[in-house]
Structure formats: C-alpha cells, structure tokens
Amino acid sequence: MEEQTKKFQDALDNKQSNPAFLEFGGKPFEDRHAEFETFPIYQLEADHALNLAFEAATADLGNKVLDIRENRDNKNFRTSYDKDVQNFALLKRMFEIFGKEKEVEHIRDAVDMGINRIVDGIIDMNAVIEACGIEIRPRILRYESELSESMEELKTVEMAREVLGRFEKIYQVKTNFRSHHI
Secondary structure, three states: OHHHHHHHHHHHHOOOOOOOEEEEOOEEEEOOOOEEOOOOOOOOOOOOHHHHHHHHHOHHHOOOEEEOOOOOOOOOOOEEEHHHHHHHHHHHHHHHHOOOHHHHOOOOOHHHHEEOOHHHHOOOHHHHHHHHHHHHHHHHHHHHHHHHOOOOOHHHHHHHHHHHHHHHHHHOOOOOOOOOOO
16 A cells, blocks of 8 residues: 555656556556546455445445456456446447547456545454444335335335345344334
8 A cells, every 4th residue: 555655646746647647457557537436345345345335325226236357266356336337338439439449448447447445444344344234224224214205116125125135144244123114
C-alpha cells in the first residue's frame, strides 16, 4: 500500500494532468478514464460479506456481484456487478463504432477501469463481517415495509432474504432475526 500511496503522491507532486497512475501488464500508463468505485469490492470474492451487503443494499435495483476471473484457480479475485459487466461491453462497442478501439484496447473489463482501495483500509475483517450482517437485516425490514405499502416488489424482498441466507450459510451465523413473513 505504501508503494501505491507514494506513486499517487509523486503524480500529484509532479502536477501530472491525471494523478491516477495505473499499471497494466507491468507497464505504467496514464488512463483517460477511471471509475472510483466503492462497491462491489473487486479484490474480494463475490460472496464476501462486503459484496453481499452491497447486493442487499441494492436489491431494489437487482444488482448481482459476479466473479469475472478468467481462471477460477487464480486467487486474485476480480469481481464486478452485472450492470458494470453489461455496460463495459456497450462502452467497448461504442469505441469500436467511432473507430477509437485503440483507446480502450488495454482494458480487459470494467475492473481494469476501476479504482478501489477499500480493502487496504480494513484493519479488522471480523468487525467488518459483523457489520455487514447488521447492515443486511434492516434492508429486509425496509423492503418488507415498502412492499406492504405497495412501494416495492416481492422479488426485492426475496432477493434480500436470499442474500441474508447466503451470508448466514457462509459465515455460519445463527440469528434471531425475524422478518415479517409476507
């Protein structure tokens, strides 16, 4: 992390036009576009508590976190969410249509455009996992309340419940959580 911080600070000190100094394939380059992403956390597996909390928080949008690694044996995770994957394909096609495919040929997927350093700031992953469980449960209650007022759809509640089920299975958390059964 210190090395990345130093590179970023050096770029700022040198007053480069784009301070986001990136490396692709071991070669430094200055990209013209970058996404500063908060969620999903693409350095963590799709079913990590943080990414599950993202899915629960966006169940009304139907977001799903996907593992987009080409080689599943690779321990370096590459996760994105379904809409980023779809939009990246559209972005690449637009560059082709306008004859600018060279501008994005070095970018394999949406993760290559993203900048997300959240993992580097986590000092207590167990506390984060606990907080994620605490985050997911009230989402279900909110969606159920909105469903009872005809402001939400049943599929949103079902998706959030499914996320909680995966969370509890993965982290073997037994809860006394009681949702309103619709």
